[in-house]
Amino acid sequence: MKHLIVYCHPNPASFNHAILEKVKETFENGKNEVRIRDLYQLDLDPVLKGKDLMLMKEGKVEKDVEEEQKNIVWADTITFIYPIWWTGLPARLKGYIERVFTPGFAYAYTEKGPEGLLKSKKVLILNTTGSPRERYEAMGMFKSFYNTMDTGIFEFCGMKVIGHEFFSAVPFVSQDHRADMLDEVEQIAERIA
Numbered sequence: 062m063k064h065l066i067v068y069c070h071p072n073p074a075s076f077n078h079a080i081l082e083k084v085k086e087t088f089e090n091g092k093n094e095v096r097i098r099d100l101y102q103l104d105l106d107p108v109l110k111g112k113d114l115m116l117m118k119e120g121k122v123e124k125d126v127e128e129e130q131k132n133i134v135w136a137d138t139i140t141f142i143y144p145i146w147w148t149g150l151p152a153r154l155k156g157y158i159e160r161v162f163t164p165g166f167a168y169a170y171t172e173k174g175p176e177g178l179l180k181s182k183k184v185l186i187l188n189t190t191g192s193p194r195e196r197y198e199a200m201g202m203f204k205s206f207y208n209t210m211d212t213g214i215f216e217f218c219g220m221k222v223i224g225h226e227f228f229s230a231v232p233f234v235s236q237d238h239r240a241d242m243l244d245e246v247e248q249i250a251e252r253i254a
């Protein structure tokens with residue numbers, strides 16, 4: 062299987078980076094092909110510009126976007142690894158989605174309304190939060206994330222979300238708890254490897 066990992070975190074010492082390493086190792090152990098797009102290391106401009114909008118109308122994209130679209134076309138499964146920042150996607154990842162998931166590539170408007178074009182792609186989302194799980198559950202925040210991320214972005218583009226997991230209160234938990242969370246990451250990755 063061809064696994065693309067889209068990773069968004071600036072700090073190589075972060076828990077998100079530990080998740081990235083665990084997922085990569087697990088996929089590779091399963092003899093899968095793995096490609097990583099580290100959004101803080103890429104040349105991809107994360108800001109959608111007027112030029113992008115003009116090109117979109119002509120069904121064209123800039124070279125940096127084309128490169129990312131090729132990686133999506135290549136992949137069977139795309140795993141997104143990122144922290145929740147201000148109750149949403151980190152800005153760089155939001156910019157990646159805005160520029161790479163273009164009309165004509167990721168979705169199209171038809172007489173029946175919008176139609177996703179990436180129907181063969183499966184998506185796994187792994188998120189970390191600073192907030193404790195109970196607080197976000199009580200606020201209905203996870204439901205909001207499923208709506209805005211799974212439904213609003215990936216399913217809108219026709220992709221099948223095969224998992225969306227949250228690792229909570231990351232800055233406050235013990236090393237033992239972190240190790241348990243990484244075991245859970247490994248099990249999730251093994252299931253889809």
Ligand SMILES: Cc1cc2nc3c(=O)[nH]c(=O)nc-3n(C[C@H](O)[C@H](O)[C@H](O)COP(=O)(O)O)c2cc1C
Pocket residue numbers: 070075076077078144145146147148149189190191192193231232
């Ligand atoms: C700019 C910024 C915004 C954040 N916003 C949220 C938030 O809205 N909700 C939340 O639970 N945690 C928030 N956090 C905390 C991070 O989600 C948390 O520190 C991170 O998931 C821990 O993983 P890491 O060690 O890999 O960074 C925020 C952190 C930063 C730096």
